[in-house]
Amino acid sequence: MGSSRNNILRSTVSEKVCRNLFGAVDHEQLKRDCQELLKSFHEEAKQKWNFDFVNEVPLEGTYKWERVVAQVGVPAACHQRPLLRALPNQTCPEENERENSPSSSASAAVEQVCRLPLSEEPPQGSSARVSKSQRKAKRKQTVITDFYHSKRRNIQCSPKDRK
Amino acid sequence: MELLCRELEAIRRALPDRNLLADERVLRNLLSIEERYQPPGSYFKCVQKDIQPFMRRMVATWMLEVCEEQKCEEEVFPLAVNYLDRFLAVVPTRKCHLQLLGAVCMFLASKLKETIPLTAEKLCIYTDNSIKSQELLEWELVVLGRLKWNLAAVTPHDFIEHILRKLPLPKDKLLLVRKHAQTFIALCATDFNFAVYPPSMVATGSVGAAVCGLQLDEGVSALSGDRLTQLLAKVTNIDVDCLKACQEQIESVLVSSLQQERLQQPTDPTKAPDDLDQASTPTDVRDVSL
Numbered sequence: 001m002g003s004s005r006n007n008i009l010r011s012t013v014s015e016k017v018c019r020n021l022f023g024a025v026d027h028e029q030l031k032r033d034c035q036e037l038l039k040s041f042h043e044e045a046k047q048k049w050n051f052d053f054v055n056e057v058p059l060e061g062t063y064k065w066e067r068v069v070a071q072v073g074v075p076a077a078c079h080q081r082p083l084l085r086a087l088p089n090q091t092c093p094e095e096n097e098r099e100n101s102p103s104s105s106a107s108a109a110v111e112q113v114c115r116l117p118l119s120e121e122p123p124q125g126s127s128a129r130v131s132k133s134q135r136k137a138k139r140k141q142t143v144i145t146d147f148y149h150s151k152r153r154n155i156q157c158s159p160k161d162r163k
Numbered sequence: 164m165e166l167l168c169r170e171l172e173a174i175r176r177a178l179p180d181r182n183l184l185a186d187e188r189v190l191r192n193l194l195s196i197e198e199r200y201q202p203p204g205s206y207f208k209c210v211q212k213d214i215q216p217f218m219r220r221m222v223a224t225w226m227l228e229v230c231e232e233q234k235c236e237e238e239v240f241p242l243a244v245n246y247l248d249r250f251l252a253v254v255p256t257r258k259c260h261l262q263l264l265g266a267v268c269m270f271l272a273s274k275l276k277e278t279i280p281l282t283a284e285k286l287c288i289y290t291d292n293s294i295k296s297q298e299l300l301e302w303e304l305v306v307l308g309r310l311k312w313n314l315a316a317v318t319p320h321d322f323i324e325h326i327l328r329k330l331p332l333p334k335d336k337l338l339l340v341r342k343h344a345q346t347f348i349a350l351c352a353t354d355f356n357f358a359v360y361p362p363s364m365v366a367t368g369s370v371g372a373a374v375c376g377l378q379l380d381e382g383v384s385a386l387s388g389d390r391l392t393q394l395l396a397k398v399t400n401i402d403v404d405c406l407k408a409c410q411e412q413i414e415s416v417l418v419s420s421l422q423q424e425r426l427q428q429p430t431d432p433t434k435a436p437d438d439l440d441q442a443s444t445p446t447d448v449r450d451v452s453l
Contacts, residue, residue, distance in 0.1 A: 010288050017228045020291040021221055021262045027298070030260060034301050037254065041308040 343373035
């Protein structure tokens with residue numbers, strides 16, 4: 001069935017445009033490259049946010065991750081302002097910066113992140129961990145560094161990094 | 164037996180929003196954010212080992228042909244090429260994966276801009292089935308990740324209406340000027356030299372080239388040579404000499420593209436007139452006299 005569909009589709013495109021430009025594709029290599037790149041995204045995000053997005057575990061670092069219990073069925077939770085009490089002078093550029101976390105599939109408890117002075121950092125114990133039963137609600141990151149500047153920096157640095 | 168319905172509903176488009184087009188802030192904001200979406204520079208020297216400028220042209224030309232044949236919205240092709248350049252600027256890519264990347268970029272741009280987007284299956288057929296749908300979908304995620312999901316890039320198309328409404332064009336020529344300008348923009352997207360220019364400059368140069376090509380200055384003196392360039396430069400706040408150079412470069416790309424086509428023609432005398440319409444140069448440009 002699949003091939004007959006393919007044949008019908010094929011009849012809607014012109015032969016001249018259907019072409020393989022650069023020879024045979026190494027499908028195994030393609031798969032390896034794909035996995036390698038996806039892995040590097042996770043690693044970058046892990047470093048940047050000191051959060052293990054694959055296992056949903058906070059790590060030591062600049063950010064302190066705090067679990068916020070979501071109110072079930074209240075999308076307003078998504079519009080909540082970030083927790084600012086620990087950093088009254090810090091601005092949270094939430095509106096102009098939206099970045100998708102690499103683990104887009106995760107549906108965890110709403111977590112909000114805020115930067116704390118390192119000296120005040122409380123232990124990141126069990127309270128920061130997300131239990132499986134609480135993974136129903138949407139997670140949102142509310143504070144990130146200047147997105148566009150960091151993006152430009154990434155673009156300029158990464159070619160050298162990769163060599 | 165499997166049936167496939169080829170009947171397409173007419174695409175519904177929103178009317179042009181005068182509130183957006185007449186407000187100076189929109190143009191100002193476009194000009195202030197456009198550089199965020201540009202590739203930082205040529206990636207052939209420092210990032211890519213396997214990919215050379217002529218290959219980028221090959222894949223871009225193929226992408227243009229696919230978009231033309233599938234009658235994609237005008238923005239889809241330049242947007243897809245923008246994704247391609249931004250990805251290649253940061254990820255060393257193998258030559259044999261370049262066409263897959265081009266297909267993925269069209270897939271994404273089409274989803275962002277079109278009511279009925281291109282399907283993965285169709286794009287695979289256009290690569291002569293050298294890639295599988297599954298691979299296209301996997302790489303979609305890779306490209307999205309590398310572009311930081313930042314797909315709403317500013318393209319030269321975003322400036323066209325803002326520029327056109329500032330020119331004293333005869334009403335009956337407006338459609339033609341727009342169409343020619345869009346075709347020049349597509350032509351520029353096939354050429355890497357224009358990828359590092361701000362989209363506003365490519366747009367302004369393309370409108371300039373379209374107006375000059377149509378010789379509209381006979382009726383309206385404000386549309387003649389230097390006066391047109393000065394007027395255009397003011398609209399998008401570009402240095403007059405830069406704009407002049409850009410427009411000349413655009414016109415020379417058209418000339419060389421037409422020459423290439425002429426060279427290709429005799430090699431294939433069996434070509435039907437129909438095929439010619441799908442050649443690498445968009446049909447409309449051939450009507451432009453320089």
